[in-house]
Amino acid sequence: xxxxxxxxxxxxxxxxxxxxxxxxxxxLSEDVVFAKFSTNPTVFxxxxxxxxxxxxxxxxKLDAFAVDTEVKYRGTASMRFDVPYEGDPSGAFAGAIFxxxxxxxxxxxxxxxxxxxxSQSASIxxxxxxxxxxxxxxxxxxxxxxxxxxxxxxxxxxxxxxxxVAEAGLxxxxxxxxxxxxxxxxxxxxKFERLGTVAQPRPAIFLGQNAVVDTYIGTPFSxxxxxxxxxxDNGVNxxxxxxxxxxxxxxxxxxxxxxxxxxxxxxxxxxxxVITATLAGVRAQGSVTVNSLGNFVSAPTxxxxxxxxISVFSDAYTNIPVDFYNGFFAPFQTTLGGxxxxxxxxxxxxxxLNFVATEFKNPTVNLSQMTHFHVDIQIPEGIDAGDFIAIExxxxxxxxxxxxxxxxxxxxxxxxxSLTSNAWISLDIPLASFGLTSRNNMAQIFFxxxxxxxxxxxxxxxxxx
Numbered sequence: 520x521x522x523x524x525x526x527x528x529x530x531x532x533x534x535x536x537x538x539x540x541x542x543x544x545x546x547l548s549e550d551v552v553f554a555k556f557s558t559n560p561t562v563f564x565x566x567x568x569x570x571x572x573x574x575x576x577x578x579x580k581l582d583a584f585a586v587d588t589e590v591k592y593r594g595t596a597s598m599r600f601d602v603p604y605e606g607d608p609s610g611a612f613a614g615a616i617f618x619x620x621x622x623x624x625x626x627x628x629x630x631x632x633x634x635x636x637x638s639q640s641a642s643i644x645x646x647x648x649x650x651x652x653x654x655x656x657x658x659x660x661x662x663x664x665x666x667x668x669x670x671x672x673x674x675x676x677x678x679x680x681x682x683x684v685a686e687a688g689l690x691x692x693x694x695x696x697x698x699x700x701x702x703x704x705x706x707x708x709x710k711f712e713r714l715g716t717v718a719q720p721r722p723a724i725f726l727g728q729n730a731v732v733d734t735y736i737g738t739p740f741s742x743x744x745x746x747x748x749x750x751x752d753n754g755v756n757x758x759x760x761x762x763x764x765x766x767x768x769x770x771x772x773x774x775x776x777x778x779x780x781x782x783x784x785x786x787x788x789x790x791x792x793v794i795t796a797t798l799a800g801v802r803a804q805g806s807v808t809v810n811s812l813g814n815f816v817s818a819p820t821x822x823x824x825x826x827x828x829i830s831v832f833s834d835a836y837t838n839i840p841v842d843f844y845n846g847f848f849a850p851f852q853t854t855l856g857g858x859x860x861x862x863x864x865x866x867x868x869x870x871x872l873n874f875v876a877t878e879f880k881n882p883t884v885n886l887s888q889m890t891h892f893h894v895d896i897q898i899p900e901g902i903d904a905g906d907f908i909a910i911e912x913x914x915x916x917x918x919x920x921x922x923x924x925x926x927x928x929x930x931x932x933x934x935x936x937s938l939t940s941n942a943w944i945s946l947d948i949p950l951a952s953f954g955l956t957s958r959n960n961m962a963q964i965f966f967x968x969x970x971x972x973x974x975x976x977x978x979x980x981x982x983x984x
Contacts (some may be wrong), residue, residue, distance in 0.1 A: 580610030615692035913963030929953030
């Protein structure tokens with residue numbers, strides 16, 4: 520798998536042009552006509568269009584881009600991008616934006632188009648427009664764009680052209696090694712067009728699903744899974760990730776949940792609200808039902824002497840190094856979530872729980888002097904007769920590595936009779952109850968529900984004596 524971490528860079532390989540505007544004390548006439556932004560649709564046709572800059576991402580291969588006069592689809596030159604190999608000291612990936620900070624009026628176009636080919640078949644992680652190293656208010660992204668060794672035309676539709684009155688981000692991409700190997704790809708005839716064949720818009724939020732979010736007052740969250748799909752004249756249904764500002768959001772109860780233009784949902788009172796959206800007047804598939812549970816009540820604050828505690832997750836103690844609170848073991852795990860902040864508290868919140876692991880193997884922990892495991896859990900949903908939460912501990916054994924035949928694990932199950940809804944449950948479990956053959960190299964804590972319980976809050980997870 521390719522993993523790319525994008526951090527905006529302040530490096531510009533093409534210098535800025537500074538304009539100094541003189542002060543004017545005279546009042547402007549009502550007859551003054553202000554200049555409009557350029558409607559120039561070209562980005563790269565044998566060279567940069569006026570005002571275009573190249574700005575690579577921090578951590579990327581800074582010289583990944585070049586103008587190539589040998590390989591081109593048409594004319595005299597193309598854009599060449601050299602993706603580094605895994606471990607390349609020049610950069611972990613190739614990625615950059617191509618902005619025009621004079622801004623352009625792109626309302627007259629319905630797509631960004633280009634021709635592309637590569638030295639090998641590959642898939643570009645992210646490519647699109649609207650990234651300006653600023654608010655990225657109207658960013659559009661195509662994920663995993665497949666390219667081949669033959670020149671092919673690609674079309675990235677604009678979700679709603681009327682929004683792009685003054686857009687700076689004309690093109691951007693980010694791509695990592697393919698199976699650890701570097702390669703090159705070329706782009707030519709990069710421009711905005713009005714094709715007139717971008718049809719059948721099908722916007723979606725939450726990837727078209729009807730999601731449910733249980734949350735608390737003062738705990739905002741962002742709308743996710745925002746996409747727009749168009750049918751193109753080549754028969755392709757092209758889906759792009761669209762920024763929240765393309766959408767118009769609506770809440771059925773603004774006294775409970777309100778949505779900003781940037782898709783941030785604020786929770787202001789207890790109750791229920793359903794959030795839907797439209798894009799350019801078309802109803803988006805999907806919704807989110809927000810169940811506000813009121814003010815968040817914190818778990819009890821631990822009072823044990825820190826000298827007798829090895830803490831994995833708690834604001835009351837210094838925690839050991841943790842590799843992750845959700846390793847997501849595909850394809851069997853469905854659990855989402857991890858550490859979040861609710862109000863003034865750090866807690867772990869899991870949704871779609873079937874099983875999940877917290878792992879701390881760098882280093883593992885010697886629990887030979889500890890006697891108990893403590894954790895506070897809360898289940899913000901109804902409890903049925905067959906529901907349960909199982910807690911499993913995993914020790915890596917004398918060789919201190921996973922596997923090798925000397926690992927030890929044990930499980931304690933808390934049945935429905937010991938569980939309550941919407942209240943913190945403090946569990947203090949003797950380590951002897953887990954039946955472990957070794958406690959010298961503890962590395963894992965599992966929570967398991969087999970999908971009988973969907974949502975779980977966790978706090979104050981520690982071992983003590």
